[in-house]
Amino acid sequence: ESQWGLELPDPSWNGYPLHQAWKDHMAKELDTVISFWTDYSHDQExxxxxxxxxxxxxxxxxxxxxxxxxxxxxxxxxxxxxxxxxxxxxxxxxxxxxxxxxxxxxxxxxxxxxxxxxxxxxxxxxxxxRxxxxxxxxxxxxxxxxxxxxxxxxxxxxxxxxxxxxxxxxxxxxxxSWTRFSRTHKAEDLAVPTMLLHLVDQLQEEDEEMSKKYAELEDWGVQRILKHLQVAVLDNISEDGQGLPGAFGREQNPGQAIEAGRYLLQDAQREGDTQLRDQVIDKFLLLPFHSGWDAEHGGFYSFRDVDNWVPHRLEWDMKLWWPHCEAMIAFLMGYSDSGDPTLLKIFNQVAEYTFCHFRDLVYREWYGYLIEDGRVGLSIKGGLYKGCYYNPQCMAMCEQILGALLQRTEDSK
Amino acid sequence: ESQWGLELPDPSWNGYPLHQAWKDHMAKELDTVISFWTDYSHDQExxxxxxxxxxxxxxxxxxxxxxxxxxxxxxxxxxxxxxxxxxxxxxxxxxxxxxxxxxxxxxxxxxxxxxxxxxxxxxxxxxxxRxxxxxxxxxxxxxxxxxxxxxxxxxxxxxxxxxxxxxxxxxxxxxxSWTRFSRTHKAEDLAVPTMLLHLVDQLQEEDEEMSKKYAELEDWGVQRILKHLQVAVLDNISEDGQGLPGAFGREQNPGQAIEAGRYLLQDAQREGDTQLRDQVIDKFLLLPFHSGWDAEHGGFYSFRDVDNWVPHRLEWDMKLWWPHCEAMIAFLMGYSDSGDPTLLKIFNQVAEYTFCHFRDLVYREWYGYLIEDGRVGLSIKGGLYKGCYYNPQCMAMCEQILGALLQRTEDSK
Missing domain, CATH: 1.50.10.20 (Glycosyltransferase)
Structure with missing residues (x-):
């Protein structure tokens, strides 16, 4: 197998040339990643x-x-x-x-x-x-x-x-089997309303009947996600929207918060709700970025504790591919929606870390699991959870958003 | 809080002085660890x-x-x-x-x-x-x-x-809720029969009535554990003792294998079964040691794949305290039972790694979770699983076995 080296865009290029370079980069890498899955994953039988x-x-x-x-x-x-x-x-x-x-x-x-x-x-x-x-x-x-x-x-x-x-x-x-046993502290994982909002988006896409059918569920999802915003975006809250005791209650999952933020942004976009947009950028993008980004080695931590205790998850300091994919989409989308150059700067920072560390220079597809300092922890390209999804989705969406940004620049000439 | 430095026994001392030094070391450290829990953990309310x-x-x-x-x-x-x-x-x-x-x-x-x-x-x-x-x-x-x-x-x-x-x-x-849904590949985790054999040992201790009541269960536990010995000690097998497909089926947990081996050794000891003893030393102690010990950095890996694929667990290359505790007991017990000096050498090697890496030189109690190269991953001393158990048990048992070894040397003078 040949080398898959790819030159990264130079962040000192500003505006148009940088957008164009990233768009080309995303497109080329998307093709490479998809070719890995079409070559190796299909079960013909x-x-x-x-x-x-x-x-x-x-x-x-x-x-x-x-x-x-x-x-x-x-x-x-x-x-x-x-x-x-x-x-x-x-x-x-x-x-x-x-x-x-x-x-x-x-x-x-x-x-x-x-x-x-x-x-x-x-x-x-x-x-x-379960x-x-x-x-x-x-x-x-x-x-x-x-x-x-x-x-x-x-x-x-x-x-x-x-x-x-x-x-x-x-x-x-x-x-x-969630309610098999009585529990006083029934928790809601932020992944659950995020998943529902994602599915609502999926079914509503260009479908008027479904848009109507799931309008109430969409509102519910947005409101449930917003309830997770307390002192920070907390990963687990009680069913009635309160904080939970103990380490679970203090748990932050920066990738999950940013992914939720991305779906909220899409909702704010559709509704033309700039107040929601600004709140989401502030609390679901910038806040998890600042608390979740590893200032020393780069990359997003998997878990943080809102009171700065050591998170109790063994993998808390590992860098996983999917939060980086979600962050690239979210910050680029936030920039496209708001024009705030801070968000573009963070997109560049996350993208540079991601392409330097998760891409494999020898074989196609990305690593999914790095240790704290950015070295590869598990060299697998797919597994029980990682498949053909987060990085192609990220590159396809970034390619599309960058294309729209370039079009806007063209149009304003 | 004062420093808790402790000089390690010099492995070039052989026999009696080395046993005595380790015994003193274990006793002193056991006192230190227990004092941590009595000082900080009790809920008076x-x-x-x-x-x-x-x-x-x-x-x-x-x-x-x-x-x-x-x-x-x-x-x-x-x-x-x-x-x-x-x-x-x-x-x-x-x-x-x-x-x-x-x-x-x-x-x-x-x-x-x-x-x-x-x-x-x-x-x-x-x-x-569940x-x-x-x-x-x-x-x-x-x-x-x-x-x-x-x-x-x-x-x-x-x-x-x-x-x-x-x-x-x-x-x-x-x-x-194990059988809520039909499953063709019902798996047995090695931890389950090991836990049962442990409980049988606990209840039978100096109790004739219980020894009788649980004699059949004891045999069952020993036989179930032995079924996990296939090409290696596999962590998951089917309920009828066959290998399982996929990554779960190839999973080895060196700490779990050695812990199971330790309970088998105790059983062989009670029954005077030297054939079982030798098989256990060979397959449940030495084999997992050789496949599970990290030759480069030292310490036991948490998981290995029997065909040398990358284990799919995120923490596969982390070094956890409890396999090291179980290994110290098992190799010392194996040496005491068989007189094989290889086992004593491995005890020394594991003990040295353990006391150098898991002990905290500033505060009492041990770290539980190191990254591959031996640096601390989670600095907590206790959590959802780690409590006042594996290391004090290890030190109390080692102190006792070393005492018996010293007594034997005294008696033979």
Whole structure:
């Protein structure tokens, strides 16, 4: 395999040339990353794809993990639909049986909606988690799968599953085993309303019927996320929006806060709500950046404690790829929406760290897990959680936002 | 707080002087560690103790975590019972209300036996896990609590709980939510039969009735552990003793293998089974040592992959305190039982690494979590899992084994 070196844009270039350089860079790297997955991940035999790929694309686990599988089907469809150069038979040819595999095998005891966390390559369930994330990425995949071929059974599945997830979150979670035992401190993880807002965005996209159906849920998601803003954006709060005692209650997850902020920004954009936009930039982007960025080595910490105790998570000081992807999108989007040059500066800083540390110079795709000082902790390119998702999504969105910024400059000439 | 420097025994001293030096070292350090917990952890108001203590003993979380709480009550009682210099009112005075707190508040919905993972300081349940480890250390605490004051309600609780745990493991685990969903690859974690064998040992100790009652369970535990020995000691196998597909199936946990080996050694000792002893030393001590020890930086890795893929756990290359504690006990015990000097050499090597890296030279107690190169990853002295347990147990057992070795040398003079 050849070297995949790529020169980074020079941040001293300002405005137009810098935007153009980053846009080219994102596009080129997006192509490279997608080629890794099309070359190595597809299961020609049973459909769908494998996510457990080593540094050079070797399969190290034949189980199919539902989170990365749902993400990859969704990502292939979205690229096929929305990016001209990805409208290729290769992507559709993998996404179609991938969607079929999911609709047939993801649910543990169909017609019940609970999905597996992992299944064998031919679809027998292996593990089930007490969360709603397998189901969420299943929903995303189903909706995207419907958008590319308009087979209604996929959209029906997406809507039914989302409605079930909402029921678990807002009415009764016993199917997830969340409420099997009485608990006084029932916590809400920021990932949950963020995931719901993400799914609402997905289903509402250019769809008037769904926009109406999920308008109330959208408001609910925004309000739930905003409740996590206390002294800082806290990762866990009580169901009635209060702080929680102990280390869990003080936990900050900078990547999760910024990801939530990105969905809030999109909402503020749609609603033309500049007050929300400014609040989000201030509290969900800049605040987690300042508390979460490692001033010594660079990169986002995985966890911080709001009172500066040592976070109790073993991986607290590791640098993970996805918060960096979400931060690039969020800061570029914030800059595009507000024109604040501070946000562009931070985008450049995060992008430079990310491309210098997470990219592999020898083989394609990114590392996902670095230790504090930026060296590689796990050399895998995919695993139980990491698949073809966060970095291609980031590059596709950045390419698109940068394109729009360049167009604006052109138009104003 | 003063400095807690301590000179390490010189390994070039052989035999008697080295044993004596290590024995003195263990005794002194055991006293130091216990003084940390008696000074900082006790809850005078509601009884029991807190485990979330920072580097210098400050409380960073007022929730009570049931694993370290059960362990601490058990450890205090055992030291009080078995080590002359710990027969102090201070230890009993903390263990009694600690046991009372557990019997009143550990179970989530008494009389059902499922225990919480964490409770508020006054005993309201907060979190519940789908495992049996809270219940196991509860059992240990109840049995020890009974041994120091002979209040039968504690022993009744211990026996009832152990019987329930056995029911979950061997008959029906639905109360733990293990079998809520059908699974083809039901896995057995090596920690489960190891925990059961540990509890059997605990209840059988100098108790003929219990020795009889749990004789069959003891055999079962030994046989289940031995089934994990395949190409190496595998952390996860199927319920019928077969290897499992994927990364989980290839997972090795050197600390867990050595801990299991230590309980097998004790069993071989009791039964006078030298064939089992030799097999255990070879496969459960030396094999995990050779595959699990980091030849470059020293210390045990947390996880390894039997085919040398990168383990999928984020903390795979971290060095945790407890495997080092278990290894010191196991290799010293193996040496004492077999006379093989290789095992003594490894004990010295592990002990030297452990005392150089996990001990804090400024404040008392040990760090629990180092990064690969031996630097401190989390500076906490206690947390959700780490409490007053593995290192005092290690030092108390090593002190005792070394004492017996010295006595043997005296006797043979």
């Amino acid at each position: 049973y459909g769908g794809s494998f996510s457990c790929l080593s540094r050079n694309g070797k399969l190290y686990d034949e189980l199919k993990y539902l989170l990365p599988l749902g993400k990859q089907v969704g990502m292939y469809c979205r690229l096929y639909r929305t990016v001209e150069r990805f409208r290729r038979a290769e992507l559709l040819g993998a996404a179609k049986p991938g969607g079929e595999f999911l609709i047939r095998f993801a649910r543990v005891e169909p017609p019940a909606k609970k999905c597996a966390f992992s299944v064998t390559k031919d679809g027998t369930p292996v593990k089930v988690q 969360t709603l994330f397998s189901e969420s990425y299943y929903t995303l995949a189903m909706n995207e799968r419907w958008r590319v071929t308009e087979e209604t059974r996929y959209q029906n599945e997406a809507v039914e599953m989302l409605d079930r997830i909402v029921y678990w979150v807002r009415v009764d979670s016993s199917e997830l | 509601y009884g029991g103790s807190f485990s979330c203590l920072s580097r210098n003993g400050k409380l960073y979380d007022e929730l009570k975590y049931l694993l370290p709480l059960g362990k601490q009550v058990g450890m205090y009682c055992r030291l009080y019972r078995t080590v002359e210099r710990f027969r102090r009112a201070e230890l009993l005075g903390a263990a009694k209300p600690g046991g009372e707190f557990l019997i009143r508040f550990a179970r989530v919905e008494p009389p059902a036996k499922k225990c919480a993972f964490s409770v508020t300081k006054d005993g309201t349940p907060v979190k519940v896990q 495992t049996l480890f809270s219940e196991s250390y509860y059992t240990l605490a109840m049995n020890e609590r009974w041994r120091v004051t002979e209040e039968t309600r504690y022993q009744n609780e211990a026996v009832e709980m152990l019987d329930r745990i056995v029911y979950w493991v061997r008959v029906d685990s639905s109360e733990l």
